[in-house]
Amino acid sequence: MVKANVKYTGGMQFVASSDSGHAVVMDAGPEVGGSNTGSRPMELLLMGIGGCSGMDIISILKKKKQNVTGLEANVTGTMSDDYPQKYTEITIEYIVRGRGVTEEAVKRAVQLSMDKYCSVKATLKGAAQIRFSYRIVED
Numbered sequence: 001m002v003k004a005n006v007k008y009t010g011g012m013q014f015v016a017s018s019d020s021g022h023a024v025v026m027d028a029g030p031e032v033g034g035s036n037t038g039s040r041p042m043e044l045l046l047m048g049i050g051g052c053s054g055m056d057i058i059s060i061l062k063k064k065k066q067n068v069t070g071l072e073a074n075v076t077g078t079m080s081d082d083y084p085q086k087y088t089e090i091t092i093e094y095i096v097r098g099r100g101v102t103e104e105a106v107k108r109a110v111q112l113s114m115d116k117y118c119s120v121k122a123t124l125k126g127a128a129q130i131r132f133s134y135r136i137v138e139d
Contacts (some may be wrong), residue, residue: 002019003018003019004016004018004019005017005018005134006026008135009026010035010037011033012027012028012034012035012132013025013026013027013033013034013035013037013038014026014027019128023042024038024097025037025038025039026038026039026040026041027039028040028045029042033129037054041126042077042079042085042087045077045124046075046076046077046090047075047121048120049075049092049120049121049124049130050073050074050092051073051089052113053073053092053094053110053113053114053117053118053120053121053122053132054071054073054094054118054121055114056109056113056117056118056136057071057096057106057109057110057113058071060105060108060109060112060113061096061098061105061106061109063102064105064108066098066100066101066105066106067098067099067100067101068096068097068098068101068139069097069098069099069134069139070095070096070097070098071091071094071095071096071097072094072095073093073094073095073124074093074095075090075092075093075136076090076091076126077089077090077091077128086127086128087124087127087128088128088129089128089129089130089131090124090128090129090130090131091130091131091132092115092131092132092133093128093132093133093134093135094106094132094133094134094135095133095134095135095137096135096136096137097126097136097137097138097139098136098137098138098139099138099139101136101138102127104134106134106136107134108138110132110134114130114132126127
């Protein structure tokens with residue numbers, strides 16, 4: 001079981017902590033009473049899918065002996081206009097950097113993450129359309 005604790009700290013700010021001992025500050029913008037001291041909860045959701053799938057992809061590429069020097073996930077979300085304003089579409093662009101990294105290996109790693117390993121993606125399946133692409137940059 002995974003646990004998190006979220007504490008109100010004033011204004012619209014909350015501090016969330018987890019069993020791993022790390023904390024994240026969440027806040028709203030001034031237009032809704034916040035002070036803009038942290039990420040919005042819905043931004044954290046996008047960060048979560050980028051981090052989860054990114055860890056999968058790096059792990060798979062390392063196992064495939066690919067010489068990866070970096071990976072970025074640019075994640076964008078389109079939200080509904082009606083409440084609750086949930087994501088209707090999430091798009092992820094992976095940028096894999098390395099030396100001699102093969103397209104076959106990257107394609108397979110991304111596909112495995114999206115179809116089998118990424119828990120965040122699996123949790124969001126059916127809630128939002130998730131699209132992804134990748135490109136390889138030679139270092």
